Amino acid sequence: MRWLRRHYGAHPIHLLLMLACFSVAGYALTRIHAQGGISRIVLWFAAVLILHDLIGWPLYTWADRTLLRLSSRPRPDRPASVPWINHVRVPVFLSGVLLLISFPLVLRLSAADYASLSGTSESGYFGHWLLVTGLFFAISAAVYALRLLKIRLRPHPSEPSPKLLGRPTAGS
Secondary structure, eight states, X not given: OHHHHHHHOSOHXXXXXXXXXXXXXXXXXXXXXXXXXXXXHHHXXXXXXXXXXXXXXXXXXXXXXXXXXXXXXXXXXXXOOOOOHHHHHHHHHHHHHHHHHHHHXXXXXXXXXXXHHHSSXXXXXXXXXXXXXXXXXXXXXXXXXXXXXXXHHSOOTTSOOTTTTTXXXXXX
């Protein structure tokens, strides 16, 4: 057991789980090959490599860096406040993942297959994706507004508190 852990580098259960995962993936690959879909899988992986790694990654890295530069730029007319960058990043990320999961339905790329398998059309998916994306941004904007309100209601450190001035507070 120690020999296996020392040479493998992890617990033997990890090795068993990895072998099980590769077995399931191998079985799925044989089923896909039996139905003649292996060329579509290879084409899909090639498209993902080209679209994501060569086009998508540089594009959204550039967009994120631009937003980061804009958000970290000091503004002398406003004191330090709540950073807004993550209130844009999170809904964009969630919307992108949702689009990635369901892009054939959202972009109506699988109309014949979807209709024959489910008995319904894919006509509402684009509107639903836009609605959910709008909700993501609305919730993020509401959280940002609440955080801004919390900062505005907090007394400024340079202002003396009511207790120091001898004024009665709400609880006294």
